[in-house]
Amino acid sequence: MSNDKKNRVTAKLGYHKFTIKSHKTSEHIQQVSREINQLLAEISKKNPNMSMEEMALLLALNIQSDYLDLQDQMAAKTKENADLMIRVKSMEQTMGTLVKEIAEIEKEKLRAGQDSKSGKSSQSQARTRTQKTGKTKQAGPQAKKNQEIPQISQPSLKSSVNSASKKLGRLRQTPRS
Numbered sequence: 178m179s180n181d182k183k184n185r186v187t188a189k190l191g192y193h194k195f196t197i198k199s200h201k202t203s204e205h206i207q208q209v210s211r212e213i214n215q216l217l218a219e220i221s222k223k224n225p226n227m228s229m230e231e232m233a234l235l236l237a238l239n240i241q242s243d244y245l246d247l248q249d250q251m252a253a254k255t256k257e258n259a260d261l262m263i264r265v266k267s268m269e270q271t272m273g274t275l276v277k278e279i280a281e282i283e284k285e286k287l288r289a290g291q292d293s294k295s296g297k298s299s300q301s302q303a304r305t306r307t308q309k310t311g312k313t314k315q316a317g318p319q320a321k322k323n324q325e326i327p328q329i330s331q332p333s334l335k336s337s338v339n340s341a342s343k344k345l346g347r348l349r350q351t352p353r354s
Contacts, residue, residue: 217232
């Protein structure tokens with residue numbers, strides 16, 4: 178950016194005055210200089226024999242140490258955030274699968290209801306087939322699904338879906354860095 182967009186602020190640090198050119202607001206620069214002066218005063222109280230230069234170097238060391246700690250914390254939060262995003266995507270996939278399974282179960286229930294309404298003729302045909310072969314024959318994957326459906330307890334399936342949905346909601350509400 179050009180120099181004409183920079184602010185010029187005079188700030189007192191310790192007993193020195195500095196003219197600072199910055200894109201930051203003058204309020205920001207004044208706040209920073211107040212905080213530096215407070216930190217210098219704390220160092221001066223604990224170490225009254227230190228020169229201003231020594232205090233400034235110690236302050237710079239403390240600030241850099243804090244900065245590195247914050248970078249480490251930010252890296253850890255970034256990794257945690259990435260891990261949470263992976264969990265969210267996994268739960269979204271699980272939710273999608275559960276929704277599809279519920280839809281299939283509902284379709285099967287509708288088909289079963291329609292089959293029972295279609296009359297006794299289909300039931301008598303099934304009995305005739307059973308009598309001829311001596312056992313009930315069901316063909317292919319549809320027969321397997323029909324056998325599995327009664328084994329699935331709907332309340333537990335719905336509670337699993339509700340539980341997964343609540344977990345997904347909590348993960349989406351987790352603050353991201």
